[in-house]
Amino acid sequence: MNRTNIQKPIESLNHYFAILKGIEYSFSYKSLNTPAKAQKTLKNMWIEHDKISRKTKNESTGELEKPVETSFSYLDLKIEIAEELFTRCIFCERRCEINRNKEIGYCGVQNSKIASEFLHMGEERVLVPSHTIFFTGCTFNCVYCQNMDISRNPREGIFIKPNVLANIIDEKRESGSLNVNFVGGDPCPHLLYILKTIRLLKENIPIVWNSNFYMSKEAMCLLDGVIDLYLTDFKYGSNECALRLSEIPDYWDVVTRNHKMAFEAGDMIIRHLVLPNHLKCCTFPVLDWIRKNLGVNVVINIMAQYRPLYGAVNHYDISRHLYKEEYLKAIRYAQKLGFKNLI
């Protein structure tokens, strides 16, 4: 495997770089006192899951422990729980509670379809080449979505069996990918499929969850111990903006809770796309919250590439490109707050 592309480590991404160097494992197989078949209710499985998740990290160092292979693994348990949740879907905080085997919820996703997968050279430098897998469908409905062709067409794309995708991921790893990067649309509706795929991987590879961060608390618990690096899209500083521009209820509460959970669970890079006219309501509050709750060492990518696509023309505030001065104000604000890892 070609590892010459590995970037200089950023201290806040220690776990990610340790996996790249083969020092740590991507996720932890843990021995289970397997509950008897008859006791496998969802409630009992959560109880077992919580017991194991408490043991997953070394208590003194906080590092993931070396995996122990067993016939019944932590990941298997997570998949069984996800299978149950799939039948009354609460993967994201829309909580449609529909049986995904028969019905379609807000995201429109039933079976997981893949729009494309390739070695992405346009992600953050520490991630490239990143084996990026674009799923169709999304839990948001952003009027300006830059990936509208796949986010709003959940039936497009092709279904690939998890074992086939796992082989593709292994092959890309062998040929030099630094990570596998699950994105969309959004990966959340595909949680069960993604867990099944990860179970079949042979290569030890950092797993990146590239998401709008509207997962349910239950989904966050299932991701804990599986995801190595959370690549978050922290868009809005106000519920009003989130509801008006992306049709998202309770955005702030959900996304801040999930950032706190992810920060505890793995490494993190936070993306923030600066929107025109949204410095005071969104950019500044988002940066203030990160500073207060996650500290100054968190890795942040403040992005300027907003384009007024699709329905953006119907919203006076976002119907133009970002001014250079707006972007510079965002950067200066972040610098003033003392962030040490602006990338």
Ligand code: SF4
């Ligand atoms: S993932 Fe889709 S079906 Fe499931 S709760 Fe969210 S929007 Fe509804």
